[in-house]
Amino acid sequence: MTDDTVLGGLDSGTWDALAADHFYSSSTWLRHCADYPGAAVGAVHAATAAGLAAVPTVEFDGTQPLNYHWHKILVGRGLPALPAAGLLVGPRLAYQSHVLRDSDDPALLGELVARVRQAHDRLELREKACVAMYLGTEDVRLLRSAGVAAQPVLLEPDAWIEVPPGGWDAWLATLTSKRRVTVRREVRAFQEAGCRITHVGLPDCWEQLPALANSMAVKYGYPTRTPEFRVEFERYARMTGPAGRVALCHAPDGTLIGFCLYYVWGDAVYLRWASFDYDRLVGCEEYFNLVYYSQIRLAGELGVRWVHAGKKALEAKVLRGAELRPLWMLDLSPGSPLGPASDLVRRHNARLLAELEADPVTRRAVKNRAEWDLFT
Incomplete structure (x- = not known):
């Protein structure tokens, strides 16, 4: 069109x-x-x-x-x-x-x-x-x-998660003392396990994502959909191009075990799609570190005010400072x-x-x- x-x-x-x-x-x-x-x-x-x-x-x-x-x-x-x-x-x-x-x-x-x-x-x-x-x-x-x-x-x-001026530390200060302890523990577990997160453009990594997306589908009882996901991610890469960014989660041995597709636009980071290879997770709070903490840090580094976390799974988002x-x-x-x-x-x-x-x-x-x- x-x-x-x-x-x-x-x-x-x-x-x-x-x-x-x-x-x-x-x-x-x-x-x-x-x-x-x-x-x-x-x-x-x-x-x-x-x-x-x-x-x-x-x-x-x-x-x-x-x-x-x-x-x-x-x-x-x-x-x-x-x-x-x-x-x-x-x-x-x-x-x-x-x-x-x-x-x-x-x-x-x-x-x-x-x-x-x-x-x-x-x-x-x-x-x-x-x-x-x-x-x-x-x-x-x-x-x-x-x-x-x-x-x-x-x-x-x-x-929506607000990221105040000052980034990560300023956001952390908005949480209750109990929640700050929990967040620090989750971040420490991820770091001590040797996992790491890198950020790359969607056109440079989209072919690696369908298998990870399929892992979530299988976990929730759907049949294998890797070919469909390949079509989907090719469309995302082709139609949204360099606007699409991906946070990649790597296991200690460097294996790719998760991704979070997002878009930075205006005053917000928009979280679009996340999934993991559930058979390879280390058990070090990979989800929270990839989907929320890395994006909050990114927002602070870029100077944008919000992380749009969307609907559903509200408790996890609210416990990390989201407003509804x-x-x-x-x-x-x-x-x-x-x-x-x-x-x-x-x-x-x-x-x-x-x-x-x-x-x-x-x-x-x-x-x-x-x-x-x-x-x-």
Whole structure:
């Protein structure tokens, strides 16, 4: 696909100026998404005297992946269902969506919503939804102020580890004394075992990664998938090129036993994919050292503020200083059934937040309560 298709007619420079620090909305990432079969990837933009705004869009050829299957998610949570097919607003991978803009002008965003709805109306489907998924609170607020009536649905938390000025030592100082002792013990175990970590460009090492990724698949009961992973990593290397970096974990004898694929963009290190050869692990906290500690050190060395650790496995991330931010689903369709069900949706959102705050570990990570309270 060309930029005319993937970026809705905007050139890469203009698009990336709008995307700013949001890697998963960058032209690099969207072109990567477009290289996968099974969906038509595009974008919608609007321009007024106030500025320029844009969003990526996806039309799946068939059933969308489970974490983007809005119909199943809503039904599973006892909320009003939307048509199963339709237009996804946002990228098709990575669980991060943003309204890209150089102005918060309501008229500009209203024009963007109107153009998204026009793109939705053009779909040749009898029943179709128009859904943005994995939005942050501020983007939801702006879209609702631009005329979207539906109540947003809380999907799940997103983990971000802040790395203060001063890097590793400054980050360590943000932890409790008990947690600092644990981290130092885990780092010492790794060092004393003789393991080491190196950082290389993805194009220089991608052929070594499929076997390691397959080891995790087998561990969790999947059949051997090394050939599929080879296709996947070749795509990552070809489409994201030098933007992709890999932390490689080596055993004491130099054998490669693990990797963490990541991207440095704007003010963050984005963790994308990690796996290990589980039969060769030494047992010296390789996972925490590779996936978290080496990346926190890297962020400090580069002077970037955040490590984006993503969703799931929240306890391990929170124990290492992550804060949790809400990710939302928002139906952009006029006449959405989630509008009249506002009270039901709010109760659902409040229940998920209450579950987070009932856990003594995750409770401390809900640091900006206002982000959650707006729609609970």
